[in-house]
Amino acid sequence: MGEVMEHEFCAVYLSGTGNTKFCVSRLLKLLDEGAPCVAIEDMVASSTVAAHEKIVLGYPVQYSNAPKLVRDFILQNMELWRGKRVLCLATMGAFSGDGAGCAARLLKKCGAKILGGLHLKMPDSVCDSKLLEKSGEEKRDLIRRAEEKIGHVAEGIKGGKYPRDGLGFFAHIAGLFGQRLWFYGKTRKYCDKLKIDGARCVGCGVCARLCPMKNLTVEGGVAVPHGKCTMCYRCISRCPQRAITLVGKEVVEQYRAEEFVGE
Ligand SMILES: Cc1cc2nc3c(=O)[nH]c(=O)nc-3n(C[C@H](O)[C@H](O)[C@H](O)COP(=O)(O)O)c2cc1C
Ligand code: SF4
Ligand code: SF4
Incomplete structure (x- = not known):
């Protein structure tokens, strides 16, 4: 327990194809090297949140929404979040108005304080659609840019400035009307x-x-x-x-x- 409390931050993430895991662990390494970084399905995910003050919650955007597992993890552990300070990190293949805002709004209902929101564009995990196909070079380029953004964001956070991606009113409208309203049926259950x-x-x-x-x-x-x-x-x-x-x-x-x- 003493070892866990050494770190101010921890991270919990859902990652299917590795984008979110990569982004979250890169950010955490720059903010608080050695801080625990656990997958949401790991049995220790909720106890890790409980033991830390600041949490990076990472997930891939799905149809401009947070995945059902992430929403359930938040709501099924409501009491855990009271007083926690959370940075929502959303990765995406192309667009999400308020990807980070989707979890942030739920977390606020549970009594968490939202430190910030971070959107990172990464290669698309949907690999059974020709429309979303990208070359290896394009994928590497996206990852390199995401890494750069993570570096800038980490510097800002160290200076007390958190990113606000996906948290504002216009981001909410963009996420809602851009996709979520039309595709909500796909992530509801x-x-x-x-x-x-x-x-x-x-x-x-x-x-x-x-x-x-x-x-x-x-x-x-x-x-x-x-x-x-x-x-x-x-x-x-x-x-x-x-x-x-x-x-x-x-x-x-x-x-x-x-x-x-x-x-
Ligand atoms: C079912 C599904 C829906 C998705 N919807 C969106 C979307 O609305 N907007 C977007 O930019 N990317 C979307 N993506 C792409 C992922 O959010 C993106 O590739 C993410 O970085 C994958 O992260 P992971 O490797 O950690 O799973 C979707 C992916 C899946 C599987
Ligand atoms: S069944 Fe669904 S949740 Fe399970 S690994 Fe496959 S895509 Fe992910
Ligand atoms: S071959 Fe069958 S059991 Fe093996 S990973 Fe594919 S679907 Fe699953």
Whole structure:
């Protein structure tokens, strides 16, 4: 316990394909090296929040909203947030008016103080849509720019200035009318649209081991989804048989941040 309290900051994040994990850990390293940085599905996520004063909460934007798992984590641990000071960090492939604001508003309802909001553009995790395909160079460039922004933001925070991405009134309107209103049905509940191609699946169980929702099991040699997917794309980006799809019908090119950041 003494060791945990040494740090002012901690971070809790959801990351399907590694973008958010990369961004959150980079920022935390610059702000408070060695501070705990835990995945939201980790059993110690809530006790880590409880033990710290300042929290970076990171997640990927989905249809200009925070993922259902992140919203549930906030609301199911309401009492945890009272008096905490939170920086909401949202990663995105293209656009999110108020990606950081979505969690910030819920956290405020739980009694947290919002330190700031940070938006970072990263390669798209949706790898089963041709429309979102980018070259390796474009992906590296996005990551390099995000790293630069993280560096500037960390300097600002050390000087007491937090970023305000996605927190203002106009950001809220942009997120709401830009996407959330039209696509709210997609993030309202856990998703039951994950598709497994039984002809491709070899029942290796990689997806079941990785899923933060424990949404997949292998039955009779084939993976079976159970309708509580938080759309993180982790299984889709890792299945060795490219047997899993969600938004599209076929995996175009699996994406994992670690292959582009060299970590
Ligand atoms: C279901 C889904 C919906 C998404 N919606 C958006 C969106 O509305 N706007 C956007 O800019 N990116 C969107 N993205 C892209 C991700 O937010 C982005 O790639 C993010 O950095 C992935 O982070 P991760 O690697 O930590 O999972 C979406 C991704 C998924 C899987
Ligand atoms: S990772 Fe792919 S091949 Fe392995 S069980 Fe899951 S769907 Fe099947
Ligand atoms: S089923 Fe796949 S996409 Fe859905 S939450 Fe689990 S790992 Fe993520």
